[in-house]
Amino acid sequence: MPNILTLARRNVWRNKRRTLITAASILFAVFFGVAMTSIQLGTWSHMVDSVVKYHFGYIQVHQQGFWEEKTIDNSFDPKEVRSQMQNVDGLKSMVPRIESFALASLDTRTKGTLVIGISPELENNFTKMADRIQQGRYLEIGDDGVLVAEGLAEYLQLELGDTLVLISQGYHGINAAGKFPVRGLVHMSSPQLNKQMIYMELTTAQWFYGTGDLVTTLIADVEDADEMTLVEESARSILDQEKYEVMNYKEMLPDLMQARALDIAGGQIILAVLYLIVSFGIFGTLLMMVKERQHEFGILKAIGMKSSQINLMLWLETIAIGIIGCLAGVVVSLPFTIYFNRNPIRLPEEQAEAFESFGVEPVIPTSTDPEIFIIQAIIIFIIISVLSIYPILKINNLQPVKAMRS
Amino acid sequence: MNIPIIEIIDLHKSYTETAVHVHALRGVDLTIEKGEFTAIVGPSGSGKTTMLNIIGGLDRPSSGTIKIRGNDISNLSDNQLIDFRRENIGFVFQSYNLIPVLTAKENVEFVMLLQNRSQEERDARTLELMQAVGLADRMSNRPSELSGGQQQRVAVARALAPKPAFILADEPTANLDSVSTSDLLDLMANLNREEGMTFVFSTHDQRVIDRARRIVLLEDGKIISDERK
Numbered sequence: 001m002p003n004i005l006t007l008a009r010r011n012v013w014r015n016k017r018r019t020l021i022t023a024a025s026i027l028f029a030v031f032f033g034v035a036m037t038s039i040q041l042g043t044w045s046h047m048v049d050s051v052v053k054y055h056f057g058y059i060q061v062h063q064q065g066f067w068e069e070k071t072i073d074n075s076f077d078p079k080e081v082r083s084q085m086q087n088v089d090g091l092k093s094m095v096p097r098i099e100s101f102a103l104a105s106l107d108t109r110t111k112g113t114l115v116i117g118i119s120p121e122l123e124n125n126f127t128k129m130a131d132r133i134q135q136g137r138y139l140e141i142g143d144d145g146v147l148v149a150e151g152l153a154e155y156l157q158l159e160l161g162d163t164l165v166l167i168s169q170g171y172h173g174i175n176a177a178g179k180f181p182v183r184g185l186v187h188m189s190s191p192q193l194n195k196q197m198i199y200m201e202l203t204t205a206q207w208f209y210g211t212g213d214l215v216t217t218l219i220a221d222v223e224d225a226d227e228m229t230l231v232e233e234s235a236r237s238i239l240d241q242e243k244y245e246v247m248n249y250k251e252m253l254p255d256l257m258q259a260r261a262l263d264i265a266g267g268q269i270i271l272a273v274l275y276l277i278v279s280f281g282i283f284g285t286l287l288m289m290v291k292e293r294q295h296e297f298g299i300l301k302a303i304g305m306k307s308s309q310i311n312l313m314l315w316l317e318t319i320a321i322g323i324i325g326c327l328a329g330v331v332v333s334l335p336f337t338i339y340f341n342r343n344p345i346r347l348p349e350e351q352a353e354a355f356e357s358f359g360v361e362p363v364i365p366t367s368t369d370p371e372i373f374i375i376q377a378i379i380i381f382i383i384i385s386v387l388s389i390y391p392i393l394k395i396n397n398l399q400p401v402k403a404m405r406s
Numbered sequence: 407m408n409i410p411i412i413e414i415i416d417l418h419k420s421y422t423e424t425a426v427h428v429h430a431l432r433g434v435d436l437t438i439e440k441g442e443f444t445a446i447v448g449p450s451g452s453g454k455t456t457m458l459n460i461i462g463g464l465d466r467p468s469s470g471t472i473k474i475r476g477n478d479i480s481n482l483s484d485n486q487l488i489d490f491r492r493e494n495i496g497f498v499f500q501s502y503n504l505i506p507v508l509t510a511k512e513n514v515e516f517v518m519l520l521q522n523r524s525q526e527e528r529d530a531r532t533l534e535l536m537q538a539v540g541l542a543d544r545m546s547n548r549p550s551e552l553s554g555g556q557q558q559r560v561a562v563a564r565a566l567a568p569k570p571a572f573i574l575a576d577e578p579t580a581n582l583d584s585v586s587t588s589d590l591l592d593l594m595a596n597l598n599r600e601e602g603m604t605f606v607f608s609t610h611d612q613r614v615i616d617r618a619r620r621i622v623l624l625e626d627g628k629i630i631s632d633e634r635k
Contacts, residue, residue, distance in 0.1 A: 304517055
C-alpha cells in the first residue's frame with residue numbers, strides 16, 4: 001500500500017506534461033542563476049586575483065602612515081615585524097619591498113616610473129615573476145641591473161643590455177641617481193602596470209634610495225586565501241598598531257571593492273527579477289493543480305484524510321518537482337561553467353577598457369565554486385516551499401461538499 | 407431493541423450564500439437503526455443529497471441535532487468531523503470517486519492506512535472485501551482500467567473497509583447499466599443481510615427503491631412518508 005510519499009510520487013507523474021513544463025521552468029531559473037552568478041563571481045575573482053596575487057598580496061604591513069603618504073621616508077626596519085610574525089599560523093612568508101618613484105631616462109626619452117625593490121627568490125615564490133620574463137633573465141641576489149615592464153621598454157625604445165638612468169629623491173631628501181643595465185623585460189598582465197614598472201633587487205634599491213636595511217612594505221604571503229582573515233587578525237594583535245599599519249587588499253583597493261559590491265548588487269537585482277518571474281510561473285502551475293484536483297481533494301477529505309495529510313502530499317509533490325528542476329538545472333549548468341572556466345571569454349577591445357582601468361587582463365572566466373550551485377538550488381527550493389503555502393491554505397479552507405461539486 | 411445508528415431531530419438547512427434564499431431541509435426528524443436498508447427518495451431539489459451530506463458530516467445543519475451512535479456531531483470542528491467520518495461512515499458516491507493514481511486494492515486499503523491499521527490487517531481485509539465484491543482478480547487495476555460497475559463495486563469495498571457504522575450511498579446506481587445496477591444491489595443486500603451493515607441511499611432509481619426495506623419520501627425539505635416493507 002502506498003504511503004503519502006508514494007501517493008505524491010504517483011501524482012507527480014500523473015500529468016507528465018505539466019510536471020515537465022514546471023520542472024523545465026525551474027531548470028532554466030537555476031541555469032540562468034548559476035550562469036549569471038558564475039560569470040560575475042568568476043570575473044571578480046579573476047580581477048582580484050590579478051591585482052592581489054600578482055601585485056598587492058592579501059595583506060601588507062607598512063610603517064604607520066605609509067598608505068596615506070607613500071614616501072620613501074615612511075620606511076621601516078622589517079626585522080622586528082618578521083620576528084614577531086614568524087609563528088603566525090597560515091603565514092607562508094613575509095615578502096619585503098621598497099616601493100617608490102623615479103624618473104627613468106634613455107637617450108632623449110624620459111618617463112615617470114614606479115620602482116619596486118624586490119627579494120628575487122621570495123618575490124618569485126609569491127608572484128611567479130620569473131615566468132613573466134619575456135626577454136633576458138630574472139634578477140639575482142645582489143644584482144645591479146633592473147627588470148623593465150614591456151610597455152615601458154617600448155615607450156623608452158630600450159633593448160636588453162641598454163643602461164637606464166634613474167633619478168629620484170631618496171631617504172630623507174638625499175639625491176638618488178644611478179645607472180642600471182636592463183637584465184630583462186617583464187610582461188605585466190595589468191596594462192597600467194605594464195607602462196610604468198621597474199623592478200630592481202632589494203639591496204640595490206636600498207642603495208639607490210639610501211634607506212640602508214629599511215623597506216616600505218612587507219607582504220604577508222598566506223598559505224591559503226581562506227586564511228587571510230586569520231593571518232590579518234594575528235598580525236593586528238601581535239604588531240604594535242602605533243608603529244605599523246596592517247592592511248588587507250580590500251582596504252588597499254577600495255575602488256575595486258566598491259565596483260565589485262555594486263556589480264554584485266546589480267546582479268542580485270537581476271536575479272531577484274528572474275526569481276520573481278519563475279515564481280509566477282510555478283505559482284500558476286500550483287493554482288492550476290489545486291483547481292484541477294479540487295474535486296479529488298474533496299473526496300479525500302470526505303473519506304477521512306486530514307488536511308495536514310493532504311497538505312503534506314501536495315508539499316511533497318511540489319518539492320519533488322522542485323528537486324527535479326533544481327537537479328536538472330545544476331546538471332545543465334555544470335558543462336557551461338566548466339567550459340568557460342577553462343576557456344574564458346576574451347572581451348573585444350572596446351569593452352576591455354573597464355577591465356584595464358583596474359589593471360586586469362580583459363577576460364571573463366566563470367567560477368566553478370560549488371557554493372554557487374548549492375545557493376541557487378537552495379534559493380529556488382525556498383521559493384517553491386514558500387509558494388506551496390498557497391495550496392496548503394486552500395486545502396485547509398476546502399469544504400468537501402463544495403469541492404466535490406466542482 | 408434495535409440500536410439507533412442515526413438520529414435526526416428537527417433538522418433545518420438553509421442556503422443563504424446565493425441571492426435566492428433556499429430552505430433545503432425544513433424540520434426533518436428521522437431515526438435509522440442498525441441493519442436497516444433505507445432509501446431516501448424524492449424529486450430533484452427535495453433535499454435528499456443535503457440530508458445525506460449532513461448525516462455524513464460533510465455539511466452542517468443550520469439548526470437541529472444530528473446524532474450518530476448517540477454522539478451529537480453538529481458542533482464538531484472540521485478536523486473532528488474528518489476523524490469522525492473516517493471511523494464511522496462509509497461513502498459510496500454517484501460517480502465512484504476512486505483515487506485515480508491508486509490501484510483497486512490500494513483504493514480499498516487507503517482508508518485503513520489512514521486509520522493506521524497494520525499491513526497484515528489491511529491485506530487480509532482488502533482481500534476479503536475484493537472477493538466479496540467479486541473483483542479479487544482486478545486488484546492491480548487502476549480505476550481507469552475498470553468499468554463503471556466495477557469501479558462502483560470497488561467504491562463499496564472501500565466504504566466497507568474501515569468497518570463503519572453505516573454506509574451512505576448518494577445515487578449509487580445513477581451511472582450504471584441495468585446489469586451493473588442489479589449486481590451492485592445484490593452485493594449491498596447481501597452485505598446488509600449477512601453482515602448487518604446499515605445502508606442509507608438517496609435515489610431516484612425504482613430498482614433501488616424496490617429492493618429497499620424502508621422508504622423515506624422527501625418533498626420540499628420535509629418527510630412526507632416513511633414506510634417499512
